[in-house]
Each structure stands twice: as C-alpha cells, then as structure tokens.
Amino acid sequence: MKTRQSTQSLFSVPQQHLFRKDILAWYDRHQRDLPWRANRDPYRIWLSEIMLQQTRVAAVIEHYHEFLRRFPTIEDLAAAREASVLAAWSGLGYYRRARMLHSAAKVIVREHGGKFPMTEKQLQALPGIGRYTAAAIASIAFDEPVAVVDGNVERVLQRLAGRRLASVELWSAANHLLDKKRPGDFNQAMMELGAVQCNPRAPACLTCPVVELCSTRGELAVEAKAARQKQCEIHYALDVRDGEVWLVQRARDASLMAGMWELPEVASMNGVSRPVFTLRHSITVTDYTVRVWQNAVRSRTAGKWIPRGRLERVALTGLARKILRKAEVL
DNA sequence: AATTCGGGGTG
DNA sequence: CACCCAGAATT
Structure with missing residues (x-):
C-alpha cells in the first residue's frame, strides 16, 4: 500500500x-x-x-x-x-x-x-x-x-x-x-x-x-569535492597598429566559446624576450598563466584587424577582454 | 546520473 | 588555493 x-x-x-x-x-x-x-x-x-x-x-x-x-x-x-x-x-x-x-x-x-x-x-x-x-x-x-x-x-x-x-x-x-x-x-x-x-x-x-x-544552526557539514584545477601556461600575441587590433575567431564548432574572438595564440618566447605582461585566468577546470607578447611570430591563421572603437561590439572571450583592458586597448 | 559549459569572488 | 555561484542541455 x-x-x-x-x-x-x-x-x-x-x-x-x-x-x-x-x-x-x-x-x-x-x-x-x-x-x-x-x-x-x-x-x-x-x-x-x-x-x-x-x-x-x-x-x-x-x-x-x-x-x-x-x-x-x-x-x-x-x-x-x-x-x-x-x-x-x-x-x-x-x-x-x-x-x-x-x-x-x-x-x-x-x-x-x-x-x-x-x-x-x-x-x-x-x-x-x-x-x-x-x-x-x-x-x-x-x-x-x-x-x-x-x-x-x-x-x-x-x-x-x-x-x-x-x-x-x-x-x-x-x-x-x-x-x-x-x-x-x-x-x-x-x-x-x-x-x-x-x-x-x-x-x-x-x-x-x-x-x-532551524535544526542545524550553522554547523552543517560541507561535503568534500574532488575536482582539482589543472595548471597551464598559454601565450598570446598583442598586435596594435593604427588604432586596430589583430584578432582571430575561434572555430564555429569548438566546444568552448565557439565563434568568439580572441588574441592569436603564439609559441612561448620565455627566455628569448620578456612578455608585455602576465596575468592569471581560470576557465572551467584549468588555471592559466597567461603571457602576452608584442612582436611575436603569429602563425598564418585567418584573422582580422579590428578598430579599437568597435571592440565593444565584438563577441570577445572573457580572457581577450581582460587582456585588452589590461593593455588599455579597450 | 554524470558531464559539460566561464569566470571570478571570497574565506 | 578551494569552493561555489538565482542551472540547463546533453549523453
């Protein structure tokens, strides 16, 4: 019953x-x-x-x-x-x-x-x-x-x-x-x-x-959660000329932030020269150490010169926005 | 039922 | 540094 x-x-x-x-x-x-x-x-x-x-x-x-x-x-x-x-x-x-x-x-x-x-x-x-x-x-x-x-x-x-x-x-x-x-x-x-x-x-x-x-009054046990953040270093090129910035678009079918715009990724130049600046950023389960370089060698991936005045209207990733702001481009 | 999806504030 | 945030869709 x-x-x-x-x-x-x-x-x-x-x-x-x-x-x-x-x-x-x-x-x-x-x-x-x-x-x-x-x-x-x-x-x-x-x-x-x-x-x-x-x-x-x-x-x-x-x-x-x-x-x-x-x-x-x-x-x-x-x-x-x-x-x-x-x-x-x-x-x-x-x-x-x-x-x-x-x-x-x-x-x-x-x-x-x-x-x-x-x-x-x-x-x-x-x-x-x-x-x-x-x-x-x-x-x-x-x-x-x-x-x-x-x-x-x-x-x-x-x-x-x-x-x-x-x-x-x-x-x-x-x-x-x-x-x-x-x-x-x-x-x-x-x-x-x-x-x-x-x-x-x-x-x-x-x-x-x-x-x-309330039967607890503050003493509720917290449950343990495993998830560990992975650490990772990533490098981006910052190219600004004549009031324009060079940006690339993420793949339309990317699982993460598909179709959004960001700075081009480049190889590390650690030891060769010095980054313009370094910042930290976390996406999902990864903590990134982000190094931003000027005059870095970009690969030939398709990109676009975006006028600074238009950046507010571009679907930037959060990280791109953060970098451009720190560089006082945005 | 477990995973995936951003990013950052906070203790 | 770990945890969690006025969750939903997908697998």
Whole structure:
C-alpha cells in the first residue's frame, strides 16, 4: 500500500505559517536593491534569471544594464544578430545561455506574437528555461504559486532539515513551504536568505530571521569535492597598429566559446624576450598563466584587424577582454 | 546520473 | 588555493 507520502513537509502547519511570516517580513525589510526588482516586466525578469544561472549577482549587474540598453525589448533582441547578442554577453561565461536566450526570443516573437508565456509549463518549453527558471519567472512575474530550488534554497532547506535532501525532497519541501499569496517574494526571500544570511562558509545565524525553526544552526557539514584545477601556461600575441587590433575567431564548432574572438595564440618566447605582461585566468577546470607578447611570430591563421572603437561590439572571450583592458586597448 | 559549459569572488 | 555561484542541455 502506498501510504508513504511522496511529498514531504519540513514543518508542522503552524511552523509553516511562522516561517512564511518571518522570512517575508525579513525580506520586506532587508532585500537588496537589485535592478531586476524595479518592476515585473517578464522580459527583464527573464533576462536576469538567465544571466544569474551559475553567475554571481555582482557580475550580472555589470552586464544587465548595458544588455537592456542594446536590446530594450524582446522584439529588439529577436531581431538582433547572434554576434551582437554574444558581444553583449562577453565576459559572463556559459555562452550557450546567450544563444538560447536569443533563440527563445525569436520563438516568443514569432509564435507568441511577442507576448511572454505566462505559465511555468509554457515557459519550460522555451530554450534555456529549465525547472528552476520557469518557476522563477512564473512566480515573480506572474504570481504563479510554484516554488524554486536553486543552490541557495537547497542549502537553506538542508540546514533547516539538518540533513541532505534528495532532489525530489527539495522541490517537495520548497513547494510545501511556499507562501501561495506571495510566491515571487517568497522565492526571492529564500534565495536572498541563502545569499545574505545562510551563506555557504559562514552562516550568520545570530541575525537569522528563522533560526528558531532551524535544526542545524550553522554547523552543517560541507561535503568534500574532488575536482582539482589543472595548471597551464598559454601565450598570446598583442598586435596594435593604427588604432586596430589583430584578432582571430575561434572555430564555429569548438566546444568552448565557439565563434568568439580572441588574441592569436603564439609559441612561448620565455627566455628569448620578456612578455608585455602576465596575468592569471581560470576557465572551467584549468588555471592559466597567461603571457602576452608584442612582436611575436603569429602563425598564418585567418584573422582580422579590428578598430579599437568597435571592440565593444565584438563577441570577445572573457580572457581577450581582460587582456585588452589590461593593455588599455579597450 | 554524470558531464559539460566561464569566470571570478571570497574565506 | 578551494569552493561555489538565482542551472540547463546533453549523453
């Protein structure tokens, strides 16, 4: 017999009410002033959610305004060329997000007449929108009572529960806890709590609004993760003449940052001459020591002279952007 | 269920 | 230096 509930609740009903009241009151008082909280325009909420996938708030804010300045409406975005969208995304990483954002914009304009889909189910059918993002947009922009589970919420729930929770349990617990009258605020409050109070390293339990309902209170064990960063040295040529820079384009079918622009890679001249400068950069699982050379021998790979004034509009890799900025070319 | 995809802030 | 960030798509 199937008496076992497939859904689980962390708290008794009275505790749930208390939790909702406390966390919403805390959120009303302490929420950060973030750009995407200015209104409930689904286009802007959507953009923020895509940018925020695995990306810190501070990094997103740097790109958010400029992206909206270039593509103020979803029609503008749908009509843009992919290269322009990637240029606006440059430095944010996970460039597939930008391609899927662009393709979803086209779908919304072409198949939905530019009107944003309003339900979690419809949203999740769009490219780049998974379970988390669909629930986030539906609840924040359209008041649909669906809970989100992101990295923050996962941590908060596990600390509340005092144990690890499987994915099914997490979504179930979050949905039980959800305040159905203010789902968008509740979801954001949970994430805000995880980001600001219940952070990974040093949870601020002393000032936590729900500490009395928490079974862990800060002592949650961290799980060991193996992944080691590999170290690697890489060399690039910096050629600037007449206000132009020589750049090359990554292969269209490269697995990493396909089609984006960067400086040409060259052989090491360590010992022969001195690099213009050296910097460090990490991509996925590799920590690069990057040496930049002037007057290096480039191979004959196809490239282009790009006027400095146009660099803002080029889909540079994050590393290329970093180098050009350090060289004061950008 | 496990991998892949960027890049950087932070303790 | 290690860890993790308002995850999704692919295998």
